[in-house]
Amino acid sequence: MTRMQNFLKGLVKENPTLVLVLGTCPTLAISTSVTAAFGMGLAATAVLICSNMAISALRHTIPDRVRIPCYIVLVAGFVTVVELLMEAYAYSLYESLGVYLALIVVNCIILGRAEMYANKHGVADSAIDGLGMGLGFTLAICSMATIREILGGGSWCGIPIPWFHENPIGILTMAPGGFFVFGCLIALVNKISKGKAIKKKEFGCMGCMLCSKGVCGKEETAQ
Amino acid sequence: MKTVIFVILTAAITNNYVLVKFLGICPFLGVSKKLDQATGMSIAVIFVEVMAAAVTWPIYHKLLDGGVNFTYMETTVFILVIAALVQLVEIILKRFLPALHKALGVYLPLITTNCGVLGVTMNNISDGFNFRDSVLTALGCGLGFFLAMVIFSGVRSRVEEARPPKAFEGLPITLVSASIVSLSFFGFAGVLTRIFG
Numbered sequence: 001m002t003r004m005q006n007f008l009k010g011l012v013k014e015n016p017t018l019v020l021v022l023g024t025c026p027t028l029a030i031s032t033s034v035t036a037a038f039g040m041g042l043a044a045t046a047v048l049i050c051s052n053m054a055i056s057a058l059r060h061t062i063p064d065r066v067r068i069p070c071y072i073v074l075v076a077g078f079v080t081v082v083e084l085l086m087e088a089y090a091y092s093l094y095e096s097l098g099v100y101l102a103l104i105v106v107n108c109i110i111l112g113r114a115e116m117y118a119n120k121h122g123v124a125d126s127a128i129d130g131l132g133m134g135l136g137f138t139l140a141i142c143s144m145a146t147i148r149e150i151l152g153g154g155s156w157c158g159i160p161i162p163w164f165h166e167n168p169i170g171i172l173t174m175a176p177g178g179f180f181v182f183g184c185l186i187a188l189v190n191k192i193s194k195g196k197a198i199k200k201k202e203f204g205c206m207g208c209m210l211c212s213k214g215v216c217g218k219e220e221t222a223q
Numbered sequence: 224m225k226t227v228i229f230v231i232l233t234a235a236i237t238n239n240y241v242l243v244k245f246l247g248i249c250p251f252l253g254v255s256k257k258l259d260q261a262t263g264m265s266i267a268v269i270f271v272e273v274m275a276a277a278v279t280w281p282i283y284h285k286l287l288d289g290g291v292n293f294t295y296m297e298t299t300v301f302i303l304v305i306a307a308l309v310q311l312v313e314i315i316l317k318r319f320l321p322a323l324h325k326a327l328g329v330y331l332p333l334i335t336t337n338c339g340v341l342g343v344t345m346n347n348i349s350d351g352f353n354f355r356d357s358v359l360t361a362l363g364c365g366l367g368f369f370l371a372m373v374i375f376s377g378v379r380s381r382v383e384e385a386r387p388p389k390a391f392e393g394l395p396i397t398l399v400s401a402s403i404v405s406l407s408f409f410g411f412a413g414v415l416t417r418i419f420g
Contacts, residue, residue: 072302072306072336079298083295099345102345106336108336174409176402183398184395190389190392190395
């Protein structure tokens with residue numbers, strides 16, 4: 001696989017949010033405004049690149065048995081760095097992301113990539129993988145925020161859009177709208193890929209090592 | 224007493240962590256297929272959330288915020304404490320309550336990376352709750368998770384038999400039904416403040 005393919009797979013073919021269905025919590029919660037969604041995407045991308053590189057560099061040092069706690073500590077360190085930077089230089093964004101910024105630590109995408117990719121590949125490849133996956137997440141969360149903000153709030157990045165501004169569908173910016181729009185987006189991905197994208201890994205979270213214990217009932221659906 | 228009930232019900236219903244605040248969606252979508260699994264997972268979550276809230280509150284207020292300011296270590300310390308706590312609970316259960324361990328054991332390791340647990344402890348700190356309210360909120364959140372899981376596993380068993388359009392089969396229709404369940408929780412928004420307010 002060339003580096004370009006490695007980068008592009010995260011954007012489209014293995015999009016972490018819409019195809020692998022990982023990291024659903026921030027996708028649903030932050031997608032009410034495009035600006036916040038973009039900030040969330042970039043923050044997660046930064047953490048993902050750093051953690052992928054660090055884990056890949058330490059892959060021969062970290063003992064296999066305690067690797068998951070080690071990954072979590074590494075990720076938590078990078079999240080704290082991003083959190084402090086954002087608090088210092090982008091305070092309004094920091095406020096609007098709230099607790100979800102810290103919750104990047106337990107985001108399945110990051111641990112999933114560490115487990116699936118970074119602990120088997122070199123530093124450069126892992127960084128590219130992290131960049132691709134992070135931008136794929138940003139793309140997905142921003143497209144969802146675009147739908148929700150335009151239809152639900154009548155604006156885009158805070159700029160009012162004529163007609164939609166006078167006729168907002170308020171429910172879309174609330175919790176039920178989040179589930180609904182996300183369901184429709186995944187159905188759209190299903191339709192475009194003719195069911196190929198999701199059929200095999202219906203709940204995606206299979207890749208996440210925590211669910212591979214067979215408890216989730218997810219792989220059952222996938223078979 | 225009135226405030227105790229109010230705090231628990233607010234956390235469980237009006238601020239339901241899964242359906243209103245979107246925390247812990249992965250187990251909500253993954254484990255809600257069968258009622259017994261949903262119950263096991265929820266009980267484990269209630270258990271760990273209450274313990275985590277009771278442990279992290281003193282750590283934050285006495286250690287991180289007492290004297291020297293280490294509050295920026297909040298994320299790292301909390302996730303480590305939760306991971307250690309889950310391990311500890313598992314060991315203790317295995318040793319002393321093998322029956323309970325058998326029922327909950329498989330769910331416990333999954334809970335370390337459940338954003339609901341980390342979310343509840345961090346929200347308790349940022350909302351400035353005292354110790355009692357923190358533990359009660361955690362209990363309420365756990366109960367809310369339980370409620371959402373049980374309701375949703377019921378809904379899902381009906382949805383499984385339905386025949387949605389091809390593209391909506393599987394996850395998409397599950398998310399759309401979650402949206403309708405979530406809608407029902409909005410009905411409670413004003414009720415609690417009217418009763419207790």
